[in-house]
Amino acid sequence: MVDDSMTLRTLYQALLDCDGSRLRVIAQQWDVAIKAELRPDAAAQLADAMAHIESVETVWEVLPSPARAALEDLLRRKGAIPWAIFTRRWGQVRIVGPGRLERDELWRNPISAAEQLWYWGLVFRTAILSPTGDPIEMAYIPDALILYLPVPPPQEIPPPEPIAQPSRTIAGDDALGESLVTLWTFLQNESVRPAEDGSWSPKLRQNFLGAFPAEALAPLPLLEMLALEQNWIHVDERGLLRPVPGCMMDWLRSGRQLQWRSLAQAWAQSRRWNDLAQVFSLHPDPVLGWLNDPLASRERVLALLRRCTPGIWYTLAELLAYAHEHEPDFLRPDGDYDSWNVHDAVTDVPLRGFATWNLVEGALLAFMITGPLSWLGMVNLGWTVPHLAPDCFSISAAGAAFLGTDGNFELPEPSPVELRRDGVLVVPPGRRYERFQLSRIAAPVAQQGFAHGSGTAYRLTPASLLRAKAQRIQLDRITEFLESALGHPLPAAFHKAVERGYNAGEHVRLAQVWLLRTKDSDLLEYPAVRALLQERLGSIGALVRESDLERLLMVLQQEGLLPEIEE
Numbered sequence: 001m002v003d004d005s006m007t008l009r010t011l012y013q014a015l016l017d018c019d020g021s022r023l024r025v026i027a028q029q030w031d032v033a034i035k036a037e038l039r040p041d042a043a044a045q046l047a048d049a050m051a052h053i054e055s056v057e058t059v060w061e062v063l064p065s066p067a068r069a070a071l072e073d074l075l076r077r078k079g080a081i082p083w084a085i086f087t088r089r090w091g092q093v094r095i096v097g098p099g100r101l102e103r104d105e106l107w108r109n110p111i112s113a114a115e116q117l118w119y120w121g122l123v124f125r126t127a128i129l130s131p132t133g134d135p136i137e138m139a140y141i142p143d144a145l146i147l148y149l150p151v152p153p154p155q156e157i158p159p160p161e162p163i164a165q166p167s168r169t170i171a172g173d174d175a176l177g178e179s180l181v182t183l184w185t186f187l188q189n190e191s192v193r194p195a196e197d198g199s200w201s202p203k204l205r206q207n208f209l210g211a212f213p214a215e216a217l218a219p220l221p222l223l224e225m226l227a228l229e230q231n232w233i234h235v236d237e238r239g240l241l242r243p244v245p246g247c248m249m250d251w252l253r254s255g256r257q258l259q260w261r262s263l264a265q266a267w268a269q270s271r272r273w274n275d276l277a278q279v280f281s282l283h284p285d286p287v288l289g290w291l292n293d294p295l296a297s298r299e300r301v302l303a304l305l306r307r308c309t310p311g312i313w314y315t316l317a318e319l320l321a322y323a324h325e326h327e328p329d330f331l332r333p334d335g336d337y338d339s340w341n342v343h344d345a346v347t348d349v350p351l352r353g354f355a356t357w358n359l360v361e362g363a364l365l366a367f368m369i370t371g372p373l374s375w376l377g378m379v380n381l382g383w384t385v386p387h388l389a390p391d392c393f394s395i396s397a398a399g400a401a402f403l404g405t406d407g408n409f410e411l412p413e414p415s416p417v418e419l420r421r422d423g424v425l426v427v428p429p430g431r432r433y434e435r436f437q438l439s440r441i442a443a444p445v446a447q448q449g450f451a452h453g454s455g456t457a458y459r460l461t462p463a464s465l466l467r468a469k470a471q472r473i474q475l476d477r478i479t480e481f482l483e484s485a486l487g488h489p490l491p492a493a494f495h496k497a498v499e500r501g502y503n504a505g506e507h508v509r510l511a512q513v514w515l516l517r518t519k520d521s522d523l524l525e526y527p528a529v530r531a532l533l534q535e536r537l538g539s540i541g542a543l544v545r546e547s548d549l550e551r552l553l554m555v556l557q558q559e560g561l562l563p564e565i566e567e
Helices: 011-016 020-029 039-050 053-062 065-076 083-090 098-104 113-120 175-189 202-211 220-229 245-253 256-268 294-305 316-326 354-370 397-403 432-441 462-470 475-486 492-504 521-525 546-558
Strands: 080-082 124-129 135-140 168-170 233-235 241-243 313-315 379-383 392-395 424-427 456-459 513-517 541-545
Touching (some): 020 098, 065 080, 065 083, 080 083, 083 113, 175 220, 175 256, 175 432, 220 256, 245 256, 245 432, 256 294, 256 397, 294 316, 294 354, 294 397, 313 316, 316 392, 392 397, 424 432, 424 475, 432 456, 432 462, 462 492, 475 492, 513 546, 541 546
Antiparallel strands (some): 080 135, 124 135, 379 392, 424 456, 513 541
């Protein structure tokens, strides 16, 4: 909360700031007879009388339990806490003029533990500058009193309440690394320019939208930010987004364990990635924008998760309730919930006050669990209600290792690349160096089970080998790489096919088309039908492109014909 370098006011300075009425109240509480007439002299006399072990012990003994608890709370925090947090926890303090204070004798019937400490002169209020330069109102105990107050016992905070393992779960994995390689391969093989405002090109997003299922798209903004922040991607001299070769290859060769840890650390230590800005239900303050410190709030959330037992399941609702009670100010450590207001994304209503905690802090915490922590494989997700959003989680072995609660974690070594009998090369998840290199010399095959499936498929073709040749990749380097990736020599026939495709180009072409057959040869001569035929096969047959099938069906229907379709 407070930087150790921040200097608060001494007991004398604190008393000097008090008006004469409060000074007399404090003196009366401590049974000190003020003889000085001038306020500076009175403050000095009172400070000298209070700063003694016997005086402090006497006052401690007569304090009610709630006031002691509030004082111990301050002492555990090195004697200082933001005023807004102190009064939220321990009650309000009525700041009144000297006339009302003496007339109503407010110190005799304090409305809270905080006010009781205020009139005993054990807690004072002052403004300091935070590490960011912003003023913060602080509640504090002067050092001269801390010296003689008893050291409070450690606060015992129980862990969150666990639940039984839910019926449906998804284990966390290191799939974010696969998404990063997908990003690199696309930028390596395509010409993508940033938009005029410096943001990523729509073409990049469209490629991901078209090639991968929705669950693979969510981490894309995080990858974009981390790739730039870690110098994995840059804008080259032609203005194109490109992987940085040295940094990229170092990462690809580093091994699966180091790859996962580097991504986790890149997120945990990022100053540019703001998790709060990614919560879809929130919009920034229209004037102030996002004022939170992303790194500091992320560190507090990770500290909160260290209280969870790895492998034990918790509901998100329980975690939010737990954070609300024990670590509510992880996002706004100054405790100010009024001056900076994010807005509801749907209604645009400002979310003001501590009562909106669940809509802001709660939404952020839920996003971090189901978003980055899940993408990095540090949590497993579960469902107590099928077909809805995940509503529970457990800390995975990877998460426990990263949080430092359990170091026994190691990702398994992936199996080698597989060469199928049809010539398709299947790259298992985790073989990222091999996958990237194959993307330079081979064509991708329709990918099944992206991120959680059996791998990524590629096929060497004359066109892909011609592209490799244009990049000055030699044939012997290609065959050497393939044998290393497979873990055995290339079959003779496959080796010969690769060599022929590299040197002689295309000999055979296969195309996926529809075969149109008719008993009426005149049908193939109709202009509207003939325009859609790719190739005639005798008098009663023709080939039709997949992309022209729908139009052909419309033409046949207009001609009064219902075709029999064999899928």
